[in-house]
Each structure stands twice: as structure tokens, then as C-alpha cells.
Amino acid sequence: MYNAKYIIPGIIFFLALAFVPVVYNMGHKFEVTPELPRDQKDCVLPTQEMRDKHMQLLNEWRNEAVRDGSRIFVNAKGQKYVKSLTNTCMSCHPDKAKFCDRCHDTVGVAPYCWDCHNLTPDQKSPIPPVAQAATGGH
Amino acid sequence: MAAFYSFLAVLALIVIPWLGVGMGMGALFGIVLPYIAIIIFLVGFTMRIVDWAKSPIPFCIPTTGGQQKSLPWIKFSPWDNPYDKKGVFMRMVLEVLCFRSLFRNTSVKLQQEGPKVGYSSEKSLWLFALIFHYCFLLILVRHLRFFMAPVPYPVHIAEFMDSILQIGLPVMYQSDVLILVGLGFLLARRVFDGKVRYITLMQDYFPLLLLLGIVITGVWMRYVVKVDVIAVKELAMGIVTLHPHMPKAAIDPSVYAHLTLVCALFIYFPFSKLMHMGGVFLSPTRVVPNMSRRAMWVNPWNDPSIKPHSYAAYEDDFREKMIEAGLPVEKKA
Numbered sequence: 001m002y003n004a005k006y007i008i009p010g011i012i013f014f015l016a017l018a019f020v021p022v023v024y025n026m027g028h029k030f031e032v033t034p035e036l037p038r039d040q041k042d043c044v045l046p047t048q049e050m051r052d053k054h055m056q057l058l059n060e061w062r063n064e065a066v067r068d069g070s071r072i073f074v075n076a077k078g079q080k081y082v083k084s085l086t087n088t089c090m091s092c093h094p095d096k097a098k099f100c101d102r103c104h105d106t107v108g109v110a111p112y113c114w115d116c117h118n119l120t121p122d123q124k125s126p127i128p129p130v131a132q133a134a135t136g137g138h
Numbered sequence: 139m140a141a142f143y144s145f146l147a148v149l150a151l152i153v154i155p156w157l158g159v160g161m162g163m164g165a166l167f168g169i170v171l172p173y174i175a176i177i178i179f180l181v182g183f184t185m186r187i188v189d190w191a192k193s194p195i196p197f198c199i200p201t202t203g204g205q206q207k208s209l210p211w212i213k214f215s216p217w218d219n220p221y222d223k224k225g226v227f228m229r230m231v232l233e234v235l236c237f238r239s240l241f242r243n244t245s246v247k248l249q250q251e252g253p254k255v256g257y258s259s260e261k262s263l264w265l266f267a268l269i270f271h272y273c274f275l276l277i278l279v280r281h282l283r284f285f286m287a288p289v290p291y292p293v294h295i296a297e298f299m300d301s302i303l304q305i306g307l308p309v310m311y312q313s314d315v316l317i318l319v320g321l322g323f324l325l326a327r328r329v330f331d332g333k334v335r336y337i338t339l340m341q342d343y344f345p346l347l348l349l350l351g352i353v354i355t356g357v358w359m360r361y362v363v364k365v366d367v368i369a370v371k372e373l374a375m376g377i378v379t380l381h382p383h384m385p386k387a388a389i390d391p392s393v394y395a396h397l398t399l400v401c402a403l404f405i406y407f408p409f410s411k412l413m414h415m416g417g418v419f420l421s422p423t424r425v426v427p428n429m430s431r432r433a434m435w436v437n438p439w440n441d442p443s444i445k446p447h448s449y450a451a452y453e454d455d456f457r458e459k460m461i462e463a464g465l466p467v468e469k470k471a
Binding site: 001014024026028032059 | 176180183184187188191192193194195282283284285286287288289290293294297298304306307308363364365366367368369371372375376378379380387388390416419420438
């Protein structure tokens with residue numbers, strides 16, 4: 001083999017790069033456990049649909065509520081909900097850190113909902129507290 | 139025809155897992171195939187490099203893209219015609235990161251009036267190749283969010299920068315658009331430019347269409363069907379933690395189509411022109427300093443029992459015969 005002193009480190013570097021994710025995750029158990037509400041069984045849409053498309057629903061809600069003033073959402077079962085992240089979604093899932101962030105952080109998603117929205121319906125001040133602002137970034 | 143067969147092959151790589159998963163073969167396409175693909179990729183890649191490293195370079199053949207170093211008052215190009223290791227290093231850095239030699243690409247055109255050939259600068263290949271490669275790198279880095287837990291900070295940065303325009307929801311990645319532009323150009327060039335089409339074979343169309351297939355299924359998953367990302371990460375984490383298992387929640391078949399296309403890319407990689415990824419570091423025309431006039435280049439496969447034979451020695455052997463035949467000699471008898 002010619003130029004082994006350059007090529008062998010190169011190959012080792014390449015192989016090491018490929019194994020970075022394996023080494024990085026070694027010994028960690030992968031688990032995602034968003035805290036689900038105890039007193040409610042059904043969300044506004046079926047669970048699988050919420051898991052896949054909640055961002056789309058929230059986007060539609062925002063646009064319809066803000067632009068058209070249409071604030072009532074009727075699902076397939078005919079149940080009515082107010083189109084509101086803080087008052088509807090977060091009345092059942094009150095803790096962003098224990099529900100939203102569990103999945104979002106896992107896959108590195110940082111939605112900008114909480115740039116404007118309150119972190120919980122009980123919050124008094126309209127602006128997210130400074131201490132929480134970092135987690136609400138994107 | 140080559141383009142058509144390549145298209146059919148890519149289509150098959152989408153349809154087969156799509157149907158297969160429907161028939162309950164999720165573990166085959168989600169677990170078995172990725173492991174096979176990554177092993178073939180790593181072993182194949184290494185063997186290909188070792189094979190190249192074993193091949194001797196018979197001649198000093200760097201491409202000379204500028205004035206070589208000669209007399210002290212002549213300005214020379216240390217990066218385009220390097221004379222030492224430092225110059226070669228800079229040449230390689232610029233080659234790998236900026237595609238410097240592609241920047242010199244020219245186009246040939248026959249003039250309208252008379253058989254006159256005209257050459258002009260052609261930067262579009264360089265530009266779109268650069269766009270494609272950097273987008274591909276960025277997308278690869280972004281995908282680490284599925285293979286690493288917790289997601290490392292640099293991946294967050296890549297994600298943030300790539301979706302900084304905040305268009306739509308889920309937010310659009312600029313690299314998704316740009317890679318389609320880049321790949322679209324690289325394919326259109328092969329399809330619509332007659333001169334390029336003439337030299338384009340199946341092994342040129344197939345990787346382009348395969349990459350397009352990967353990008354399009356990826357875009358489809360994110361922006362159209364919106365797959366269950368947590369379940370996808372569960373599958374990916376199972377693979378990289380070496381405890382593979384199928385996630386509890388169902389995954390959309392498009393994920394398996396995407397994954398199968400990526401596996402096909404990994405399997406195909408070591409046997410194809412895609413090996414330019416490793417090959418660029420082993421190209422004599424790039425990595426050899428231009429020193430053919432300053433140092434003797436010994437061909438490694440020369441037979442060591444054959445000694446050099448100078449002209450003086452040659453003349454010594456044949457002097458009488460040369461004088462007899464009237465040939466000029468340097469040393470009379």
C-alpha cells in the first residue's frame with residue numbers, strides 16, 4: 001500500500017465518523033413519555049392524527065381565528081372546541097415542559113408558538129417569563 | 139433509454155417497500171435492509187480505497203492549472219500548480235470545499251457562420267454542483283436529530299439556520315428547495331444538452347434519479363403526509379443503539395420508501411462513480427505535487443534488476459558501429 005501514513009488515518013477517520021451516533025447513544029435508553037391528562041380520554045382529533053398533524057391543525061386554527069374571526073372548531077364527532085392553544089389545548093395539557101417539550105426536544109424541533117403564547121392558561125402576565133424564554137425559542 | 143430504465147429502477151425501489159410494508163414486512167425494510175446497507179457501504183468503501191492505495195502511480199501527472207515554479211523572477215501559482223506538500227494541501231482544500239477545478243469549466247460552441255469553434259466560461263455546473271453538495275451535507279447533518287439522543291447543539295444550529303425563514307408549518311428548510319434546484323439542474327443538463335446526453339450512461343442517470351427520489355420522498359413525508367416523527371426516531375434509535383425493534387405506533391409507508399432508497403444509495407455507493415467522495419483524495423492529478431523537472435519519479439512497478447542506462451553508456455556500447463554508419467558521436471574513439 002502506498003502513502004499508508006495518510007490513507008490509513010483517513011480511513012480510520014471515515015469509519016469513526018460513521019460510528020459517532022452509535023458511540024454517542026451508548027448506554028442511553030431512548031424513551032419518550034409525554035405526560036397525558038388523567039381526566040380526559042379524547043383529544044379534539046384521534047390520537048394518531050394528533051401525533052402526525054397537530055402542527056397543521058394549530059396553524060389552521062391560528063389563521064382562521066386571527067384572520068377570519070372563526071373561533072369555533074367542530075370535529076368529525078360534532079364536538080365543538082374553541083380554537084385556542086392556551087385555553088383549549090393547554091387546559092388539558094397544562095405543562096409545556098411535561099407535554100409539548102418531551103417530544104419536541106427529542107427530535108430537535110423548536111416551534112415558535114410560545115414566542116407569543118402563554119406557557120399555561122393560569123399565567124397572569126401576557127409575556128412568557130424571562131426564565132422560560134430560552135425554552136420557547138426556536 | 140438509460141434514463142428510462144434508471145427511472146423505472148428508482149420507481150421500483152419506492153413501490154416495493156411501499157407494498158412490502160403493507161404486507162407486514164416492515165422489519166425487513168426498516169431493520170434488516172439498513173444494517174445490510176451500512177455494512178456493504180463501510181466495507182465496500184474501505185476496500186475500494188485500499189484497492190486504490192495499492193495501485194502505484196507510474197508517472198508524475200498532476201494537472202497544471204497555472205504557471206509552475208521555475209526561475210525566481212517568474213510568478214508561479216502555488217495552488218494551481220503546487221510544487222510542495224503545502225501547495226497540494228491548499229489545492230485539495232479548495233478542490234474539496236470549493237470545487238475549484240469545476241470553476242474552470244468551459245463550454246464549446248460551433249459558431250453560426252462557418253466552422254469556427256468558440257469556447258466560453260461555463261459556471262453553471264460549478265454553481266449547481268456546489269449547491270447540491272452543500273445542501274446534501276446540511277441535510278445529512280440535520281438527519282442526525284433522528285440518530286442521536288439528546289440532539290447535539292450543532293444539529294440544532296443547522297436546523298435553526300436551515301429553517302430561518304419560518305415559511306409554513308412544519309417550517310420549510312431552504313436546503314430542501316435548493317437541493318431540488320441543484321439536482322434538477324444536474325439532471326436537466328444531462329437530458330437537454332445534446333453533447334452531454336451523448337456521453338451520459340445509466341450509471342449517470344441512476345444516482346441522480348435515486349437522489350431525486352430520496353429528496354422527493356423526504357419532502358413528501360415532511361410537508362405532505364406528515365409522518366409520526368417520534369415513531370421514526372424510535373425506529374432509527376433502535377438501529378443505532380443496536381437494539382433494533384419496530385416502534386409501537388404505525389409509520390407511514392413513505393418512510394420505508396425513503397429508507398429503502400437511502401439503503402439503495404448506500405449499497406450502490408462503493409460500486410459507482412459516487413466513490414468520487416473518497417476518490418478525490420486519491421487522484422494523482424490532484425494530490426501529486428508538480429516536481430517532474432526537479433526530482434526523479436521512479437515508477438514503483440519498475441523491475442529493480444534493470445539498471446538505468448545513460449546515453450554515454452549507450453555510446454560506449456555502440457561507438458564503432460555508430461562511426462561506421464556515419465552517426466555523430468560525442469566522444470571520438
